Amino acid sequence: MKNNPDNKVIIIDDDLTILKSLRILLEVFDYQTVCFESALDFLQAYTPDFAGYLLIDLQMPGMSGVDLLRELKRRDIRMPVVIMTAYADKENIQRVIDVSQVAILEKPFASDELRRIINAHLSQAA
Amino acid sequence: MVYAPRRWKIMAAAVALSGLALFIDWTTPLGLADWALYLPVILLASRAGDRFLILITAACSLLALVDFLYSPEGVDPVQSILNRLMGVAAFCAIATVSLIDRRRVWNAIRTGNSPPCSRKQKDPRVERMRRLSELALTLSGDPSVVFENVVRIIGELFKVKLVCLAELADRPDGKYLVFKAAYIDGQVSRDLGECPLSITPCQKVFESRELRSFNNASALFDRALLLRQHHIDAYCGIPSLDNRGNVLAITCLLDDQPRDFSEEDRHLLRIIGQRIAVELERAGHLAEQERSQTRLRQINDELESIFRAYPDLNFILDAQGAILQHRVGDPRILYMSPEQFMGKPMQEVLPAPVGDLFGRAIRKVIAGEQLVTIDYLLPTDRGLRQFEARLVKLPDHRIAVQVRDTTDSHKAREEIKLLGEELAHLSRLGTLGEMASGLAHELNQPLTSLHNYASAAIELANRTDWEGVRDCLEAIAGQSLRAGQIVRHMRDFVRRGPSRRAPADLHHLIGEVLSLLQADLRRQHVEIELRQDPNLPRVVVNSIQIQQVLVNLIRNAIDSLSHQPPNSRRITLWTRLIDQSVAVRITDTGPGIAPSVAVSLFQPFKTTKPDGLGLGLAICRTLIESHGGSIGVASTSPGGATFHFTLPVAPVEIPA
Numbered sequence: 008m009k010n011n012p013d014n015k016v017i018i019i020d021d022d023l024t025i026l027k028s029l030r031i032l033l034e035v036f037d038y039q040t041v042c043f044e045s046a047l048d049f050l051q052a053y054t055p056d057f058a059g060y061l062l063i064d065l066q067m068p069g070m071s072g073v074d075l076l077r078e079l080k081r082r083d084i085r086m087p088v089v090i091m092t093a094y095a096d097k098e099n100i101q102r103v104i105d106v107s108q109v110a111i112l113e114k115p116f117a118s119d120e121l122r123r124i125i126n127a128h129l130s131q132a133a
Numbered sequence: 134m135v136y137a138p139r140r141w142k143i144m145a146a147a148v149a150l151s152g153l154a155l156f157i158d159w160t161t162p163l164g165l166a167d168w169a170l171y172l173p174v175i176l177l178a179s180r181a182g183d184r185f186l187i188l189i190t191a192a193c194s195l196l197a198l199v200d201f202l203y204s205p206e207g208v209d210p211v212q213s214i215l216n217r218l219m220g221v222a223a224f225c226a227i228a229t230v231s232l233i234d235r236r237r238v239w240n241a242i243r244t245g246n247s248p249p250c251s252r253k254q255k256d257p258r259v260e261r262m263r264r265l266s267e268l269a270l271t272l273s274g275d276p277s278v279v280f281e282n283v284v285r286i287i288g289e290l291f292k293v294k295l296v297c298l299a300e301l302a303d304r305p306d307g308k309y310l311v312f313k314a315a316y317i318d319g320q321v322s323r324d325l326g327e328c329p330l331s332i333t334p335c336q337k338v339f340e341s342r343e344l345r346s347f348n349n350a351s352a353l354f355d356r357a358l359l360l361r362q363h364h365i366d367a368y369c370g371i372p373s374l375d376n377r378g379n380v381l382a383i384t385c386l387l388d389d390q391p392r393d394f395s396e397e398d399r400h401l402l403r404i405i406g407q408r409i410a411v412e413l414e415r416a417g418h419l420a421e422q423e424r425s426q427t428r429l430r431q432i433n434d435e436l437e438s439i440f441r442a443y444p445d446l447n448f449i450l451d452a453q454g455a456i457l458q459h460r461v462g463d464p465r466i467l468y469m470s471p472e473q474f475m476g477k478p479m480q481e482v483l484p485a486p487v488g489d490l491f492g493r494a495i496r497k498v499i500a501g502e503q504l505v506t507i508d509y510l511l512p513t514d515r516g517l518r519q520f521e522a523r524l525v526k527l528p529d530h531r532i533a534v535q536v537r538d539t540t541d542s543h544k545a546r547e548e549i550k551l552l553g554e555e556l557a558h559l560s561r562l563g564t565l566g567e568m569a570s571g572l573a574h575e576l577n578q579p580l581t582s583l584h585n586y587a588s589a590a591i592e593l594a595n596r597t598d599w600e601g602v603r604d605c606l607e608a609i610a611g612q613s614l615r616a617g618q619i620v621r622h623m624r625d626f627v628r629r630g631p632s633r634r635a636p637a638d639l640h641h642l643i644g645e646v647l648s649l650l651q652a653d654l655r656r657q658h659v660e661i662e663l664r665q666d667p668n669l670p671r672v673v674v675n676s677i678q679i680q681q682v683l684v685n686l687i688r689n690a691i692d693s694l695s696h697q698p699p700n701s702r703r704i705t706l707w708t709r710l711i712d713q714s715v716a717v718r719i720t721d722t723g724p725g726i727a728p729s730v731a732v733s734l735f736q737p738f739k740t741t742k743p744d745g746l747g748l749g750l751a752i753c754r755t756l757i758e759s760h761g762g763s764i765g766v767a768s769t770s771p772g773g774a775t776f777h778f779t780l781p782v783a784p785v786e787i788p789a
Binding site for chain 1: 570573574577578579580581582583585589592593601604605608612615652654655656658659660699700
């Protein structure tokens, strides 16, 4: 399972402590992780052979999570996405839903919940 | 002027007449000698009195008639009786004249002057001198009656029906004569009112500024009521000129008969006219003096009342500080009773520390300092009171001291300061409320990390990977501190004042503020750029208050960026040392501030936000100014605003 490219989670968050703690958590649970500090870093590194699960923070300076979702749609990049946010208010949720139907996790979230969402998708894909 | 014949001429004429009468008596049968002798007897009798004169005249007439009964034989009785009757007629004529003007006739005989027969000629020189000296006395006498006396004396002196003295006054419709006094038919009256100058003969005097005299005045000036009423014929007007040649007043002499004023009369009238001018000016000066004295008294009374209304103490000291005068508003705030301190030096009267303070202040004032103010405490009947004394030097080296009880205003100032701090505190609470959701996010970040690490640690513990567990626990320790830090900043921010001023690193304060505002900045996608002077000195400030200012200014900047595109939302924070002040500038890339709004931006209740109270910037200004700094705003080209404030490096204590 460890070398399964489908087992890869790509984390995008400007908060380094979040980024680091998620990487450690997911690696403990045998996921592969790739971390980006901003949406632009991710887009620059992106190649069509990228695969995996996208874990995106909603509030980021410069390009926000919603902007990234929009950009993915524009480039027709179809990857499974989970949006993380510390403000799960109606306005924010609506802005995400307007772009695409994705899972939204409100910080702080239980690690089991994160794994459940990722695994559900992976089993679906398998 | 006709000169009267001297006394010896009269005597000679009398002797000649008597000789002639005796000669006629001798040579003719007329018998004139008797009544020629009776005449001097009647004239002598006229001195004694009216009754005696009549008695003597009757006796003389009787004797003359009795004389007829004893007339010698051969004399024609008709001629004789006619002769006696002529004598009686002469007695009666002399007696009548004497009765009419006995004194004048007598005087004429005594002095040798012929009795005057016309009004003008009736003015004897003595009478004239008497009147003139009376006039001179009047003119230097009581100003309230001077003009009445002047017209009366002129009237008596020149024997005219009317004398008027009128001042000239400017009215909207031209010059007017305002009558000050008049003499009419021997009576003096005031308050004759006024009349337009142009309808009176005085107009001619005014135009020529010279004495004018003419007859037939009523016909010439038929609109002048006074002239018509009194059937005036003769007019003589004298101007009274001031030293610039302006006509101040006109005095006019009016009579119901034609009159010709001699050159001497005119000369005299001109002098009187000039004298009246002097008198008018003197009266004017007196009135002016009276007015200024009244005004002075009024001012004095007003000042007195004002002094009474104030509870302050006022002292006048000599150059050594001895108390010369005192005025006490509220005696309860006196340190001791006036009997104890009057005449003694202020320095000795008051307890030593306060006395020394006064001594130094008095020396400073005498040395030339404009105003010296001292503050001190003194025990009084109303307890321990705080006083403020203000000392100023008077022109004569004395010192005026005003002492004010400032206890209550001190208390009020303290209360205002406390209210200000309370308001700032409430404002901080409000700000924190508005920041709550952002702060919750800011706490959620470390909590999320904590949860992730803890979950990972549990899994690693299950696998007995103790190395991994230890790494996670270290991370947990770090993250829990981060969460604690945020909570502490929040608590500090809303801590109730007054906290003391202490040296602080402004960059540290900015760092803490940014950690509080992190969530807001992230949520609004605002980039913060720090341009900090690395050599910035520490400032002595109330850290919470300065942080409050920074929070307010940065949050305003964040709000101003809400309508900008996300990639151009930037706030730059500059710090720099300028002279002896630390300057902070907060520049945003927002729409900027209109100059009309900028003017009143720091006033309370001025807000551009729909839900704002408009207190934030007013509080900022109060806080910065209480630190001795200044705050302002400028628009930044091509858009955006720069708020800036300064704080002095050396601490400045300014009462709130």
